[in-house]
Amino acid sequence: MNDDSSAYAAFAAFDSLATMVAVVRPNGECEFANAAFETAMRLSRRAVQRSQLFDWFADTARLREAMDGVARNAYSSSRFDALLRRGPRVHEDLLPVHVIVSQTDDPQQLLVELIENAQQTRQDRDERKLDQVQATKELIRNLAHEIKNPLGGIRGAAQLLALELEPTDMGPELQEYTSVIIHEADRLQSLVDRLLAPHRFAQVVGDVNIHEVCERVRSVILAEYPKGLRLVRDYDTSLPDFRGDREQLIQAVLNIVQNAAQALQARIAAGDAQITLRTRVARQVTIGKQRWRLALELHIEDNGPGVPAEIRDRIFFPLVSGRDGGSGLGLTLSQTIVQQHQGMIDCDSEPGRTDFRITLPLP
Numbered sequence: 215m216n217d218d219s220s221a222y223a224a225f226a227a228f229d230s231l232a233t234m235v236a237v238v239r240p241n242g243e244c245e246f247a248n249a250a251f252e253t254a255m256r257l258s259r260r261a262v263q264r265s266q267l268f269d270w271f272a273d274t275a276r277l278r279e280a281m282d283g284v285a286r287n288a289y290s291s292s293r294f295d296a297l298l299r300r301g302p303r304v305h306e307d308l309l310p311v312h313v314i315v316s317q318t319d320d321p322q323q324l325l326v327e328l329i330e331n332a333q334q335t336r337q338d339r340d341e342r343k344l345d346q347v348q349a350t351k352e353l354i355r356n357l358a359h360e361i362k363n364p365l366g367g368i369r370g371a372a373q374l375l376a377l378e379l380e381p382t383d384m385g386p387e388l389q390e391y392t393s394v395i396i397h398e399a400d401r402l403q404s405l406v407d408r409l410l411a412p413h414r415f416a417q418v419v420g421d422v423n424i425h426e427v428c429e430r431v432r433s434v435i436l437a438e439y440p441k442g443l444r445l446v447r448d449y450d451t452s453l454p455d456f457r458g459d460r461e462q463l464i465q466a467v468l469n470i471v472q473n474a475a476q477a478l479q480a481r482i483a484a485g486d487a488q489i490t491l492r493t494r495v496a497r498q499v500t501i502g503k504q505r506w507r508l509a510l511e512l513h514i515e516d517n518g519p520g521v522p523a524e525i526r527d528r529i530f531f532p533l534v535s536g537r538d539g540g541s542g543l544g545l546t547l548s549q550t551i552v553q554q555h556q557g558m559i560d561c562d563s564e565p566g567r568t569d570f571r572i573t574l575p576l577p
C-alpha cells in the first residue's frame with residue numbers, strides 16, 4: 215500500500231486541474247484528493263484523505279455500481295450525474311456534479327473525476343438575477359424621477375389654492391381637499407425619495423468592523439423590543455476590518471433585523487422570539503462575476519414563521535412586501551448597499567428558521 219507522501223507525489227500533477235479528482239480504492243477508501251476537490255468540499259486534505267468516497271455522495275447506489283463495474287473490468291469508465299454533500303454549511307450543501315469513474319494502471323486504484331456541471335449554471339443564474347435586479351432598479355429610478363418633478367408642481371398649486379380659498383365662505387370646507395392633496399403629495403414625495411436613495415448619498419469610506427455594525431443594530435433593536443426578544447451574538451472575532459461605509463452598512467443590517475423582529479411579533483408576545491447574529495469567515499467565494507479569496511458572512515437568523523412562499527423569490531425587488539403598510543423597500547436598499555460593497559445578500563427560509571446571509575469580500 216502506498217504511504218501518503220508517495221501517493222501524493224505521484225498524483226501531485228492533479229493539483230493543477232480545475233476539476234475535482236480523487237484516487238480511490240475499489241472499496242471507496244480515498245487515497246488522494248486534489249486541491250480542487252478539497253476546496254470544493256471546504257475540507258482539509260487530511261479530512262478528505264481519511265474519508266470514504268461514499269461519504270460525499272447523497273446517493274451512493276450509482277457510484278457503487280460504477281466503481282464495481284470499472285474495478286471488475288466490465289467497462290473501463292463510467293459516467294453519471296450525482297449530488298455531492300459538502301462541508302458543514304447551512305447553504306449550498308448539495309453540489310450537483312458529473313462523475314467519471316475510470317481505471318488506472320493499478321487495478322487497486324480508480325480515478326474519480328467530478329465536474330461541477332451545475333456550478334456554472336448556478337453562477338449564470340446568479341448573474342442573470344443580478345442583471346435583472348439592476349434593470350428593475352433603473353426602471354424604478356427613472357420612474358421615480360418622472361414622478362418627482364410634477365409632484366412639486368402639484369403640491370405648490372394645492373398650497374396656492376388653499377391660500378385663495380381661505381377668505382371665501384366655502385374656504386374651510388374646501389381646504390380639507392387641498393390638505394388631502396398636500397398630504398398625499400408629501401407621502402409620494404417621501405416614497406420617491408426613498409426609491410432614489412441611497413444613490414443620492416456618496417459613500418463615506420472608512421475602516422469598518424462588522425461587529426461594531428452588529429452591536430449598533432443590536433442596541434437599536436433592543437431599545438425597540440425590550441421584552442420577549444432574545445438577540446444572540448455568535449461572532450468570529452478574528453474577522454478583520456474592511457473598507458466600507460459604516461453608516462450605510464448599519465442601515466443595511468438594521469433593515470434585515472427589523473424585518474426579522476416584525477416577523478417575530480407572535481413569538482415576541484409569547485416571549486420566545488430569537489434572532490441570532492452570526493459572523494463567519496468564508497473562503498473562495500464567487501459573488502456575481504467575481505471570485506474572492508476571503509470574505510465574511512453575516513447570518514441573521516430568526517425563529518419566525520418564514521418568508522411567505524408567494525414572495526420568496528422576489529423579496530429583494532422594490533415594492534414587494536408581505537405585510538400591511540410595508541413599503542417593500544427595506545431589502546432593496548439593503549441589497550443595494552451590500553452590492554455597493556461588492557457583496558451580496560441571499561436568503562434561506564422555512565417556517566421556524568429564516569436565514570439572511572450577507573457576504574462581503576475581505577481584503
Ligand SMILES: Nc1ncnc2c1ncn2[C@@H]1O[C@H](COP(=O)(O)OP(=O)(O)O)[C@@H](O)[C@H]1O
Pocket residue numbers: 469473474475477516518519520521522529534535536537539540541542543544545546568
Ligand atoms: N425574517 C423574515 N421573516 C419573514 N418574512 C420576512 C423576513 N424578512 C423579510 N420578510 C418578508 O419580506 C418582505 C419585504 O421586506 P422589505 O423589503 O424590508 O419590505 P417591508 O418590510 O417594507 O415589507 C416583508 O414584507 C416580509 O414579508
Ligand SMILES: [Mg+2]
Pocket residue numbers: 469472473543544545
Ligand atoms: Mg422591511
